[in-house]
Structures are given as structure tokens and as C-alpha cells.
Amino acid sequence: MATLRKNRHLTGWLLASPLALVLGLFLVLPIAMIVIVSFWGATEFSIYPAFQFDNYEFLFGSPVTYSVFLNTFKYAAITWAFTLVIGFTVAYFLAFHVRSLTWQIALFLLCTIPFWTSNIIRMISWIPFLGRNGIANSTLISWGVIDEPLDWLLFSDFSVILAFVHLYTLFMVVPIFNTMMRIDRSLIEAAYDAGATGFQTLTNVIIPLCKPGIMIGSIFVVTLVMGDFITVRFMSGSQSANVGRLISNDIGLLQYPSAAATAVVLLVTVLIVIAILLRFVDIRKEL
Amino acid sequence: MRTDLDLELVALTKRYGQTVAVDSIHHLFHAGSYTCLLGPSGCGKSSTLRMIAGHEEVSDGAIVLAGHDISQLPPARRGTAMMFQNYALFPHLSVIDNVAFSLKMKGVDRDTRRRKAGEMLDLVHMTEFAGRLPAQLSGGQQQRVALARALITDPQVLLLDEPLSALDPFLRIRMRGELKRLQRELGITFVHVTHGQDEALALADEIVVMNKARIEQAGPAREVFNAPRTEFVARFMGGHNVIALPRGHFAIRSDQVTVTAPQAGQIDGRVTGIEYQGASVALTLLCAGDQEITAVLPEDRYFAKPIQPGDGVGLSWDEQNLHALSA
Numbered sequence: 073m074a075t076l077r078k079n080r081h082l083t084g085w086l087l088a089s090p091l092a093l094v095l096g097l098f099l100v101l102p103i104a105m106i107v108i109v110s111f112w113g114a115t116e117f118s119i120y121p122a123f124q125f126d127n128y129e130f131l132f133g134s135p136v137t138y139s140v141f142l143n144t145f146k147y148a149a150i151t152w153a154f155t156l157v158i159g160f161t162v163a164y165f166l167a168f169h170v171r172s173l174t175w176q177i178a179l180f181l182l183c184t185i186p187f188w189t190s191n192i193i194r195m196i197s198w199i200p201f202l203g204r205n206g207i208a209n210s211t212l213i214s215w216g217v218i219d220e221p222l223d224w225l226l227f228s229d230f231s232v233i234l235a236f237v238h239l240y241t242l243f244m245v246v247p248i249f250n251t252m253m254r255i256d257r258s259l260i261e262a263a264y265d266a267g268a269t270g271f272q273t274l275t276n277v278i279i280p281l282c283k284p285g286i287m288i289g290s291i292f293v294v295t296l297v298m299g300d301f302i303t304v305r306f307m308s309g310s311q312s313a314n315v316g317r318l319i320s321n322d323i324g325l326l327q328y329p330s331a332a333a334t335a336v337v338l339l340v341t342v343l344i345v346i347a348i349l350l351r352f353v354d355i356r357k358e359l
Numbered sequence: 360m361r362t363d364l365d366l367e368l369v370a371l372t373k374r375y376g377q378t379v380a381v382d383s384i385h386h387l388f389h390a391g392s393y394t395c396l397l398g399p400s401g402c403g404k405s406s407t408l409r410m411i412a413g414h415e416e417v418s419d420g421a422i423v424l425a426g427h428d429i430s431q432l433p434p435a436r437r438g439t440a441m442m443f444q445n446y447a448l449f450p451h452l453s454v455i456d457n458v459a460f461s462l463k464m465k466g467v468d469r470d471t472r473r474r475k476a477g478e479m480l481d482l483v484h485m486t487e488f489a490g491r492l493p494a495q496l497s498g499g500q501q502q503r504v505a506l507a508r509a510l511i512t513d514p515q516v517l518l519l520d521e522p523l524s525a526l527d528p529f530l531r532i533r534m535r536g537e538l539k540r541l542q543r544e545l546g547i548t549f550v551h552v553t554h555g556q557d558e559a560l561a562l563a564d565e566i567v568v569m570n571k572a573r574i575e576q577a578g579p580a581r582e583v584f585n586a587p588r589t590e591f592v593a594r595f596m597g598g599h600n601v602i603a604l605p606r607g608h609f610a611i612r613s614d615q616v617t618v619t620a621p622q623a624g625q626i627d628g629r630v631t632g633i634e635y636q637g638a639s640v641a642l643t644l645l646c647a648g649d650q651e652i653t654a655v656l657p658e659d660r661y662f663a664k665p666i667q668p669g670d671g672v673g674l675s676w677d678e679q680n681l682h683a684l685s686a
Contacts, residue, residue, distance in 0.1 A: 256445070258443045258445060258447040259447050259449060259450075261414050261441075261443070261447065262441075262443055262448075262449070262508075263449075263464075264414070264433070265412065265413075265434045265435065265440065265441050265509075266435065266460050266512070267434075267435030267436075268435075268460075268461075268464045269464075272464050276460075277449060280451045281450070281451055
């Protein structure tokens with residue numbers, strides 16, 4: 073036992089093993105499984121182990137894949153832009169306009185309250201609001217803004233993006249708020265002292281210093297939107313597709329190898345997107 | 360002697376709700392002088408400086424610079440520049456961009472502002488560090504950059520908020536010389552907030568001692584040190600004894616008190632402590648009426664005739680060295 077304790081390498085390995093075990097079992101193994109299965113073959117009624125590229129050939133040969141990936145990118149980009157603007161504004165308000173720490177914490181917690189209910193419930197609650205005879209349409213008609221109910225409010229790209237923005241803005245607010253709170257207030261005074269206007273201070277001091285937070289929030293939002301399938305299904309009324317729905321359809325048809333191949337391509341795509349994002353900002357100093 | 364460029368505070372007041380941080384102070388800062396605002400923490404010296412800089416709203420009164428009331432102007436239009444306590448350098452900008460920041464805000468083109476910033480860096484001997492980020496500089500170097508950044512706006516008054524407090528003692532003394540040199544070279548008014556009396560004495564042409572939101576005493580450094588008007592100033596400047604005599608309270612410098620044989624001086628006392636300080640020896644004595652008096656003797660005089668703790672001695676002084684205290 074004494075020699076065991078003296079062996080520093082062994083101690084190190086033992087200390088690292090619980091986490092390594094958990095990650096190996098629940099992260100590496102499933103991904104390895106998916107990669108393996110993506111090379112398997114399938115018939116209408118069975119799947120069989122093999123090493124063939126049929127799934128990938130079919131995937132890259134089909135124009136549906138490209139349009140669905142394009143659609144996924146479109147959702148990700150638009151949602152990213154909206155969550156960034158809204159998230160930055162909210163974080164800015166909390167960090168720089170609310171003076172007392174108590175109020176900052178109270179308002180910040182207020183932002184998280186929607187998260188006490190499930191994603192799906194929050195999504196579904198948009199449906200009666202946006203529907204043809206929903207609150208939004210009837211209000212607009214009673215105000216005389218429109219004569220006919222708007223059809224594009226629900227089961228459209230609009231409603232999908234609205235739900236995404238609603239669901240994921242907080243993921244932008246939190247990291248940006250965090251970086252803003254770390255900005256030394258005397259820097260703002262120094263900028264003011266140097267004759268900077270409020271807007272110049274924003275663009276020359278605050279935004280550059282918030283970049284790591286913006287980047288972390290962007291990674292959250294982009295990965296969440298690209299991996300999502302349920303929001304798109306509910307809010308588009310099954311009329312739009314993204315990669316997540318492609319996978320979920322395949323699974324519904326028991327086409328596991330094909331679903332796995334799509335998942336691998338999606339995973340690689342998201343990793344490439346994150347790699348590109350990380351080229352811009354060094355987030356290590358934030359962690 | 361008043362000039363056109365003097366900075367004057369007129370009944371300057373700062374209130375935070377019910378608390379009064381600065382209570383209607385008047386002071387004239389002569390153009391081209393080096394003035395230290397000295398006082399304990401919470402005495403209102405920083406609020407005063409921040410009001411002059413424009414980072415704190417003036418509750419009442421006026422700040423007059425070059426004949427104009429600047430108290431309602433934004434900081435950049437006052438003709439003042441501030442150097443912040445922690446320097447407040449922009450961490451994402453290189454040294455030269457930090458210095459050129461205010462020119463960039465004015466819309467000066469890149470080449471001109473780089474050249475001007477280069478001249479400023481030259482003034483503070485930081486040219487070789489132009490490309491570095493603030494995090495890659497030592498405390499003293501950061502301070503030089505902060506100085507250059509403040510000076511690039513060509514201010515008439517440079518405001519320094521405890522500029523040396525973040526430095527180690529050796530560097531502090533070196534930067535002290537540097538500040539003095541710059542002030543002499545540039546010939547502009549420096550207003551320097553500090554709580555260290557040694558710093559104030561070393562740097563200032565004029566010292567303004569503040570306590571409890573008011574100015575206790577203002578005057579040339581030598582006058583404030585040698586002739587404190589109040590007990591607070593005498594104690595805060597250090598090196599003084601406050602003695603209660605039947606005629607009233609008096610201040611006398613510790614090194615102007617001499618030790619004699621018992622009953623030979625003006626007052627008798629018993630030695631309670633002896634501290635060797637290198638060039639001198641400080642004796643702490645307990646005198647009549649439980650007064651504690653410190654006498655500082657040159658070390659050769661002390662060691663010619665050493666005294667032990669518990670010994671009874673007499674203390675004497677020259678009457679003209681006594682300064683009557685008003686409070």
C-alpha cells in the first residue's frame with residue numbers, strides 16, 4: 073500500500089479514472105457506435121453489420137440532403153443573429169444600466185424563469201398565440217392593422233425562428249453578461265475621459281472586451297439550433313425540415329445506418345463551424 | 360500671483376443622499392504647480408478630484424479653469440485629463456493604441472495619431488514597448504503608458520488618483536521622481552491625490568490636507584509640515600508631538616525635543632520605549648498628564664549617553680518651535 077501511494081503515476085491515473093470512465097462510457101462509446109453503425113447496411117426490414125459506404129453515397133448523392141443542410145444553416149444563422157442582438161442588449165442593460173447588484177441578480181433570475189418549464193411546453197404555448205384564430209391575429213384584426221388573419225405567423229419559418237430565439241436567447245445573455253460584469257468600470261470612465269461618446273465606447277471598448285462571451289454564446293446557440301429537431305417539427309407543422317428531422321425520420325423508419333451516417337455528417341459539420349468560430353476569439357482566458 | 364490658467368474650486372460640494380462627501384471647499388490651484396490632496400481614506404479627496412475630472416457630478420459650487428466654469432462640461436472638454444488609480448488601460452489594445460485612443464475618438468487619421476502617440480511614448484521612455492499589450496507590462500510601465508495616454512490630450516491640468524499606490528516601495532520612489540520631472544518639463548498643473556504624507560512632501564509645491572469633507576490646511580509643503588494649524592494636521596503629517604500645556608495645545612516636531620536630566624527641562628517624563636532607526640533614535644516617553652511624547656535624537660548623541668526604558672528624564676524645547684493649535 074505504501075509503495076502504491078508513492079507511485080505518482082498510478083495515483084494520477086486513479087484520480088483521472090472516474091471521469092475518464094464516465095466520458096468513455098457515455099460520450100466516446102456512443103459516438104463510436106454511431107460511426108460504426110453508419111457503415112452498416114440496411115434492407116427494408118433488417119440491418120446487418122458491414123463496412124460499406126452506401127449510406128454516405130446515398131446521403132451525398134441526394135439533393136434533399138443539401139437543401140436540408142442549407143435550411144439548417146439558414147435557421148442557425150438567422151437565430152444566431154437575433155439571439156446575439158437581443159442577448160447583447162439584455163446583458164448590456166443588466167450589466168451597465170442596472171446599478172445595484174441586488175437588482176442585477178433579481179432581473180437576471182427573472183430571465184431564467186422561463187427555464188423552469190420544459191422546452192416543449194414553451195414551444196407549444198406559441199401555437200394558440202400565433203394560430204389563424206389566435207391571440208396575435210385577433211388582436212391585430214381588432215386594432216384594424218390587418219383585415220385577414222396572417223397565415224405565415226404559425227407553421228412557417230417565422231414561427232420556427234421565433235421559437236428558437238425564444239428558447240435560446242438566454243444562452244446568449246448568460247455568457248455575455250458574465251464577460252460584461254468582468255469589465256473594469258474605470259475603463260468606461262477612461263474612455264469617457266478620452267472623449268469617447270457612448271456609442272464609441274460601445275464599439276471600441278465594450279464589444280471587443282465582450283468577444284469571448286459572444287463567442288461562447290454563439291457556440292451554444294449554433295450547436296443547439298443545428299442539433300434540434302423537435303422545435304422545427306412542432307413550429308413548422310412538419311412542413312420544414314432540418315438535419316435533425318432527417319435523422320429522426322430515418323429512425324422512425326428503423327433505418328439506423330442511414331440515420332447514423334447523417335448524424336456523423338452533422339457532427340462533423342458542427343465541429344467545423346465551432347472550429348471556425350474559435351479561430352476568431354481565444355476563449356481560453358474566459359474559462 | 361494669479362494667472363489666466365489657474366484652477367479654482369468655489370464652494371465645491373458633493374452630497375451622496377444625506378452624506379456630505381465634500382463640504383463647500385474653496386481652493387486655488389496655481390497654474391503650473393504640483394499640488395497634493397492629502398488625507399485619510401473617506402476624507403473627500405478622491406471625490407474632489409473626480410469632480411474636477413468630470414466623473415462625479417457637482418452637487419453645488421463651481422470649478423473654474425482658465426476663467427470658465429467647467430463643472431457642467433463633459434470630461435474631455437474640460438482641459439483636464441485623469442490618470443486612474445489602477446491605470447485603466449484598455450486590455451485589448453496595444454500600448455500605442457491605448458495612448459492614441461483619445462485621438463482615435465476625435466477621428467484623427469491613423470498615421471497622425473500613431474506619430475503623436477509615438478512622441479508621447481518617447482516622453483515617458485516607453486517607445487520600445489509600443490506593440491505590447493498592457494498585461495505584458497510591469498506596474499511601473501503600465502503607469503507610464505497611463506501617463507502618456509492622459510497627456511496626449513494636451514491637458515492644462517493632469518489629475519492623478521493615488522497614482523503610486525499600486526507600486527512596490529522602490530518603484531514608488533522612482534516614479535515619484537519621474538512624475539516630478541514630467542511636471543517640470545511640461546509646466547502644467549498636476550493635482551495628485553494621496554494618503555501618504557511622505558509622498559506629498561516629496562512631490563508637492565503645495566499640500567492641501569483634507570479631513571471630514573473639509574480642507575484642514577493648505578499651503579506650501581514646508582509650511583504645512585513645519586507649522587501645522589490643527590491637531591489633525593500635526594498628527595497626520597507625522598513627526599510631531601501634540602502637547603497640552605496650561606496655555607493650550609501645541610505641536611512640536613519630535614526632532615526639536617531634546618532630552619535633559621530630570622527637572623532640567625520644561626517637562627519631566629519616563630522612557631517607555633526606545634527604537635533604533637538608523638540615523639536617529641526615537642524615544643517614547645510618558646509625561647505628566649499621561650501624555651505620550653516622542654523625542655527623536657541623532658544616534659551619536661543617544662549612544663554618547665544611552666538611556667534605558669524606565670529612566671526618568673527631562674524634556675526641553677525652544678519656545679519658538681512650539682506651534683499653537685487651533686483645534
